[in-house]
Amino acid sequence: MPAFLTRLNDAAKSKILTLQEYFVLAGKALRFIVARPFYGQDVVQQMDEIGVKSLGIVLLTGLFTGMVLALQSSVQLKTFGASMYIGNLVSASMIRELGPVLAGLMVAGRVGSGIAAQLGSMRVTEQIDALNTLGTDPIKKLVTPRLLAALIMLPVLTIINDFVGIIGGNIIASLVVGLPSAQYWRTVWVQIASDGFALRYIPNDFIQGLTKPIVFGGLIAITACYFGLGTTGGTEGVGQSTTRTVVTSSILILIVDYFITQLLLSVLTYG
Amino acid sequence: MADRPRVSEPDHDRRSGDVGPAADERKSAAVRHAIRSELAVDAPKDDAHAAKRASETSIVELQHVSLAFDVPIIEDISLITREGETMAIVGESGTGKSTILKLVLRLLVPDRGRVLIEGEDITPLSFEEALAVRQKMGMVFQGAALFDSMSVFENVAYPLREHTDMNDDEIEQRVREKLQFVDLDPDRVIDQFPAELSGGMRKRVGIARGMANNPRIMLYDEPTSGLDPLTTGTITRLIMKLQRELGVTSLVVSHDIRAVFRMASKVALLHDRRITFFGTPEEMAGSEDQYIQDFLGGFTT
Numbered sequence: 001m002p003a004f005l006t007r008l009n010d011a012a013k014s015k016i017l018t019l020q021e022y023f024v025l026a027g028k029a030l031r032f033i034v035a036r037p038f039y040g041q042d043v044v045q046q047m048d049e050i051g052v053k054s055l056g057i058v059l060l061t062g063l064f065t066g067m068v069l070a071l072q073s074s075v076q077l078k079t080f081g082a083s084m085y086i087g088n089l090v091s092a093s094m095i096r097e098l099g100p101v102l103a104g105l106m107v108a109g110r111v112g113s114g115i116a117a118q119l120g121s122m123r124v125t126e127q128i129d130a131l132n133t134l135g136t137d138p139i140k141k142l143v144t145p146r147l148l149a150a151l152i153m154l155p156v157l158t159i160i161n162d163f164v165g166i167i168g169g170n171i172i173a174s175l176v177v178g179l180p181s182a183q184y185w186r187t188v189w190v191q192i193a194s195d196g197f198a199l200r201y202i203p204n205d206f207i208q209g210l211t212k213p214i215v216f217g218g219l220i221a222i223t224a225c226y227f228g229l230g231t232t233g234g235t236e237g238v239g240q241s242t243t244r245t246v247v248t249s250s251i252l253i254l255i256v257d258y259f260i261t262q263l264l265l266s267v268l269t270y271g
Numbered sequence: 272m273a274d275r276p277r278v279s280e281p282d283h284d285r286r287s288g289d290v291g292p293a294a295d296e297r298k299s300a301a302v303r304h305a306i307r308s309e310l311a312v313d314a315p316k317d318d319a320h321a322a323k324r325a326s327e328t329s330i331v332e333l334q335h336v337s338l339a340f341d342v343p344i345i346e347d348i349s350l351i352t353r354e355g356e357t358m359a360i361v362g363e364s365g366t367g368k369s370t371i372l373k374l375v376l377r378l379l380v381p382d383r384g385r386v387l388i389e390g391e392d393i394t395p396l397s398f399e400e401a402l403a404v405r406q407k408m409g410m411v412f413q414g415a416a417l418f419d420s421m422s423v424f425e426n427v428a429y430p431l432r433e434h435t436d437m438n439d440d441e442i443e444q445r446v447r448e449k450l451q452f453v454d455l456d457p458d459r460v461i462d463q464f465p466a467e468l469s470g471g472m473r474k475r476v477g478i479a480r481g482m483a484n485n486p487r488i489m490l491y492d493e494p495t496s497g498l499d500p501l502t503t504g505t506i507t508r509l510i511m512k513l514q515r516e517l518g519v520t521s522l523v524v525s526h527d528i529r530a531v532f533r534m535a536s537k538v539a540l541l542h543d544r545r546i547t548f549f550g551t552p553e554e555m556a557g558s559e560d561q562y563i564q565d566f567l568g569g570f571t572t
Contacts (some may be wrong), residue, residue, distance in 0.1 A: 126412045127416050
């Protein structure tokens with residue numbers, strides 16, 4: 001076989017191996033959620049780390065995203081004389097797309113990098129080996145609590161993000177456009193209702209808006225743990241793992257977002 | 272649902288020295304033997320051999336072990352450590368000394384050969400079974416590898432919380448006892464974090480954590496590297512004290528030949544992926560092999 005084909009073969013193999021390792025890690029971490037021993041304290045600590053400490057940036061992100069959405073749409077809608085529909089536009093965009101994706105990206109940057117750096121330095125200082133030696137499965141002790149905390153906290157952050165975004169839209173609608181708050185909130189609700197309901201009572205928008213952050217939470221936690229635990233090459237390696245985590249999880253969020261939307265649009269009946 | 276592996280808590284205090292099930296067996300065998308000789312009974316030869324074998328039980332044994340990643344790391348290595356011995360593995364940096372410890376802990380699995388812990392072949396064990404076997408061993412890492420998100424107390428208590436049913440009072444008592452054993456003042460260090468400790472103190476906390484569960488086997492990875500001569504002396508004395516007072520079997524990986532000659536009863540020299548010398552420190556010092564003499568650099572007992 002020519003040399004370049006051999007190289008191509010090796011490269012392809014290593015990529016597939018990486019993918020396999022990623023899914024094995026994800027599978028194990030998920031399985032350990034229901035297997036003893038439980039590290040409840042670690043889960044609570046990680047929920048604080050991932051959720052409570054991310055609240056500040058999520059609040060700011062949500063508020064300003066909602067405000068800028070209202071501002072931009074007010075210009076556009078005005079040309080059609082449809083300024084009263086700002087609420088529809090802000091709520092649909094926030095709940096379906098911007099809330100989950102922006103919360104995901106912010107958490108990937110803040111929490112993903114933190115997890116990768118922490119596990120990476122534990123790896124290079126042999127603390128992961130120490131856990132193994134002391135008879136603890138590092139995946140169970142380190143990955144599962146982070147995964148569980150992310151799965152729980154990202155939807156919570158997303159709901160807060162959505163809500164604050166819609167309030168941001170409200171502020172701009174009343175201050176800049178002069179739309180009364182009651183009118184704004186009515187259009188917000190009309191939009192949610194008009195997108196239809198699943199199982200009669202659950203708005204489709206909520207299903208979309210909450211499926212995404214659960215998936216993103218899983219993606220961020222597993223990606224960060226995968227790169228963190230796989231760190232080699234001392235402190236420089238820790239830096240690389242951190243960068244890789246933020247880049248990979250951000251891109252994965254955007255790609256997966258498209259496919260989830262596609263899937264949900266075909267499953268849920270809209271309108 | 273996987274059951275949590277547990278270590279049975281010995282009721283007695285091992286500090287008194289030569290105790291423990293194996294030692295009891297040994298003693299009773301010796302006593303039987305003595306009585307038989309006293310009564311001039313013809314002791315069957317097998318029994319005498321059995322007694323001899325019991326006192327020479329292999330605790331850690333490697334049989335023709337080879338391991339390669341991209342390049343061969345170690346080839347056809349055979350080692351045996353008997354109860355209560357301190358074996359040192361010496362060699363140049365990067366010759367795979369630490370790899371041997373990882374094989375013993377089954378953090379790595381050999382490509383060929385077998386690794387036996389107390390006579391049990393650990394090579395075919397599953398990951399979960401390996402976690403249980405590792406509890407027989409206490410490992411002291413080169414950089415101590417203390418969990419830096421936990422206090423000294425939490426670090427030493429970690430193996431107890433993980434694998435025993437001890438209550439908080441018992442755990443605290445045990446942690447204090449172990450810290451005292453390694454010459455640390457429990458009241459002073461117990462609430463400190465690893466980052467606040469000096470290198471020597473960190474290493475001592477590492478030893479305390481390694482021995483918290485009263486393991487029968489202690490493994491040390493470069494216990495004296497990066498320490499000043501005085502602290503090196505302290506750590507060396509500590510390892511000897513552990514062996515002397517608790518009768519643990521120790522495996523020490525080191526290139527500090529002075530420390531090794533003080534504490535080891537057997538020395539294995541790793542050179543060019545193989546064991547090129549295995550014997551007592553005296554035999555090593557007396558060897559006429561040029562490489563060994565170069566390695567010792569003129570140092571003799």
